[in-house]
Amino acid sequence: MTKDANYEWSSYGEYARGREEVVDIEFVLKILSNNKAKAIAEYKKYINEEIDDIEQCEYEIKEAQKGNVNRTKKIELDDLIETILMREKVSIEEIKIKTKKQRISDIRKAIVLLAKKHCKTTSTELADKLNIQVSMVSKIKAGEIKQTEYLKEITKTYNNN
Secondary structure, rough: OOOOHOOOOOOOOHHHHHOOOOHHHHHHHHEEEOOOOHHHHHHHHHHOOOOHHHHHHHHHHHHHHOOOOOOOOOOOOHHHHHHHHHHHEEEEEEEEHHOOOHHHHHHHHHHHHHHHHEEOOHHHHHHHHHHHOHHHHHHOOOOOOOHHHHHHHHHHHOOOO
């Protein structure tokens, strides 16, 4: 728990104990789980996570509020990258080198798009792994990129497995 959670006016205590005093905790807890004990555990876990990707966090909250909670098991980013690189017969070094080759660019984009869907990762982590700027990761996630047939093929192949 961060020291901010111990702040006198923080609502953390109400959520952690599962008892309402001032704050309507049920709304937030129901977003996390219909099981109150599980929801409280998820809330505590969420509070203790280090958030370094605010946009992703806000997106996940908005999706949860809409009821679009993805409960599928997430895979590790390194496993995703390794699988894609093996299928496309390229090395991590090739992906990390600054190049304007469309094929390499498409593989990077596919990794970002697939990681957004299948991994619990941050834009910063993706940028570091692929040696690209965080702003580029955000553009790819937002769909502000050129969608080539090759990129569509990579994402379709991976999503079908």
